Amino acid sequence: MKTPPVVSELVTRVTEKARSVGVMWRAGLLPFPRLDEGVRSLVLTSTYGPIAGAVRIAARRNPMDTGLVDERGPLTFDELERKSNALARAWAGRGVGPGSSIAALCRDHRGLVLTMLAANKLGAALLLMNTGFARPQLTDVAAREKVRVLVYDEEFTDLLSGIEGVDRYLGWVDDPAATGGVTTLDELIDGSDDTAPEAPPKPGGLVLLTSGTTGTPKGAPRPKISGLDSAQFLDRIPLRVGEATYMGAPLFHGTGISQFILSLALGNTVVVRRRFDPEEALRGVEQYGCTALVLVPTMLQRIIDLGPEIIGKYDTSSLRIIFLAGSALPPDIGNRATEIFGPVIHNLYGSTEVAVAAVATPEDWGKAPGTVGRPPVGCRVALYDERGARITAPHVTGRVFVGSGLAFEGYTDGRNKEIIDGLLASGDVGHFDEDGLLFIDGRDDEMIVSGGENVYPIEVENLLVEHPDILEAGVVGVPDDEFGQRLKAVVARASGSTLDADEVRSFVKENLARYKVPRDVEFVEALPRNATGKLLRDELTS
Template sequence: MTPPVVTELTTRMAEKARSVGVMWKAGLLPFPRLDEGVRSLVLTNKFGPIAGAVRIAARRNPMDIGLVDERGPLTFSQLDQQSNALARAWSDRGVGPGASVAALCRDHRGLVLTMLAANKLGAALLLMNTGFARPQLTDVAKREKVRVLVYDQEFTDLLGGIDGVDRYLAWVDDEATAGEVTTLDTLIAATDDSAPEAPPKPGGLVLLTSGTTGTPKGAPRPKISGLDSAQFLDRIPLRVGEATYMGAPLFHGTGISQFILSLALGSTVVVRRRFDPEDALRGVAKHRCTSLVLVPTMLQRIIDLGPEVIGKYDTSSLRIVFLAGSALPPDIGNRATEIFGPVIHNLYGSTEVAVATVATPEDWAQAPGTVGRPPVGCRVALYDDKGERITEPNVTGRVFVGSGLAFEGYTDGRNKEIIDGLLASGDVGHFDEDGLLFIDGRDDEMIVSGGENVYPIEVENLLVEHPEILEAGVVGVPDEEFGQRLKAFVVRSADSTLDADGVRAFVKENLARYKVPRDVEFLDALPRNATGKLLRNKLS
């Protein structure tokens, strides 16, 4: 019998070999110049994934466009040189390895240059959520010991509680009211742009949880191996030298992961400070983007533009519509497939576990609503409430994930539950007979009504299939007889005549009786955070 340690070692070696093959296919390990691939891995390990990727691209193709924002294009060489100057300017002001550099910015060059400069200094980069309130931002800055704060002028009033930090403006809306805060442009223009020395070690990246249940927790990524990119490329066919339209914000795991990967591939990244569905189509057409990165609510907004508007733009270059951040309703994914073709790549992960599974267009066609299978280097397993492994299909259990990109604990010292070396995602789900994973809901969102278990996502996914319903949210409310009863919050189309009885009848025709909402309330819009996640605590 083979010892477990040998089996594990063999498995890891096989995964590494497969990862190399995936990277080779994507073009990250160019043949026959394998020395270039090795040099790329060395630079990434030395400077961090963001600065390392730009330095590589600036060396190979300095005049290629690396970033396009509302101010225009920047070549990889310009990104490298300007971030050199910013890193030197901060170094002259005493910012060095291990310092915490926080960014509260929308998506534009100022945020990207901040990321690059922090990497080059070996500083810890903290990406702050633009949707947070003042108390959350204040608490996070204190807990993470922020030394440098880079922000857009529009957020000035949110930062009054943050003291003892060096402040810099990344984006100025009105110079007359900007005050005396130094801008990044000023620092860069006044500083030598030659390459600084590499830091003793990469500073890492700290992402924040959504903060829907209190102060956001910090989930650090101290170091990202070049081979870890294979976890995405294994099931998402990005290739070298293409173009990506980034709809999802860069402060979120969805956006930052695909941004880093696009840079590593030497691809152009198109960003905008605010998402607009028609502008996204315009950007895809203008820059011939092969990948469009969104959260599901963004995709819904694009679809809701209608065929007349969508038809104005040539989106035939799209091979990938990458979705993550919240559940993708089957109806939305199916409608997108009808419009754009077989391009849906539905990722399941979280701030803590990073990537868990990805559904390819073939997976989606086979089973709409699935989040697919684990890519190379990832493991997913289900466990019951007693910690016993669930192996049967169509049995719901708690989802646990193993990934080379997973974090190793929050910055406050806490961690998620771990079983067999796998990290709890906080969700429940099931595998079907073909091994495709489905997420049934959050483990803390289950509603018990009259002794029956109901997960809101099932009812929500059904409701948005109704032709007169744009959005739906379902929660449990107290009930004297049943313990809890379901209440649905519905956003109707502009010309809808649908009433509460019609909503209940639609659910009754398609789901079990105990899943029919007894209460229905119509809203103009559902409360969501900056990444489109439904804020259930705002529904009552």
């Protein structure tokens, strides 16, 4: 007798929840035998939101432990709790509360973190703005999201000149004489009561923004994140209670904010810096004994490019995890990092919309460099062809669809991604190998058709960066009268290299099909990328 679909779905969900609890227990989020502490943690998170709930838990358990380190020094969990209480009360006294929208345009520092915490405690929506956006994008987003409060770093003052009708506060000041009369967060906090405010009627939620590479950035809300959703990361990434995380990826991005929230939930010290510096990251790992280093792939490449002499100056033996997401990790970069730091690569695939889709562990990477691994607990990934039919055969490319408890439920402007069988389109295409490991072949709108042959740029790009004289490469399609499109490679050479266009083409021809050889080759100092390391392909076609 066939099991009814409803029963099968119920069994699957119960099994996933049970696995999630097991994953959280192994990580230390559900302390045994004090399961009441675990329940209390879940309640606080559901009441205040994932960021404020996590800090309140840590401040209760280990108030004097260091929760955050930035350029100004360390803050204990108790200090984070009390300062954010004061900020929340100050804003509440100015009419900010549930339903308000608080936007932050900040680099990574305590001002941004305290803004996150206070927004959670007020039940206000928190909008994280990208520090790489231009003035028109910021102005449009602020109007669309109905921003009431704007927190920003002094350096971004001019970019925000088009935004009107908001309360402004400075989260970071480089020159105290250049505030222009704008109140700083420190001034608000110092003049306010730091006892805990009343709990909000419901969490305010978090709004992340898409990269905006195709127009005005879209808002992808996370109205509520349950404690069990943490298991989606912990199932494949062995973060543990009471460790330290160095946060290289920006907190406004899904990569950074997800690992920041998880590190706080584990009671870990989080080390941040306003600007990423590869040697400073190694110094921070050594100084604070960091077990996890959170990066986007271009940051990892910058660390590797320091060379063995500089890397060898620092003790990085504490590292168990180099967590990477935000853009594709070239196999060559991941392999070189493994040679230097050991089997620590954890390569996550996801997006602002779908959140977590798959994670490659060091074991997965060692077996199949370039893979993004398997879906963790609570996630599903399936491939579909252009007609919407499911693809199950290995090595067949299809559109990637994802189901995740962390996925958004539609953009703030009312639009949504395509949905099939309850799964959300990621916008990418990929394939599974015979072992069930997932590979991303590119964006579904980036496929190049040249002379009737389909080419995904990422395959050619991954090959090019394996050349010892190439630091980074981008491949795009440009119009061609005969073939419809032809391939153009934009290459950044290593210092002192004399590599020429013919050598680039010969290298590709020796390793890939003839129709994947770029006819045009351009050399540049560096490829154009946004703040999270994504390649700005439109700028390569000019």
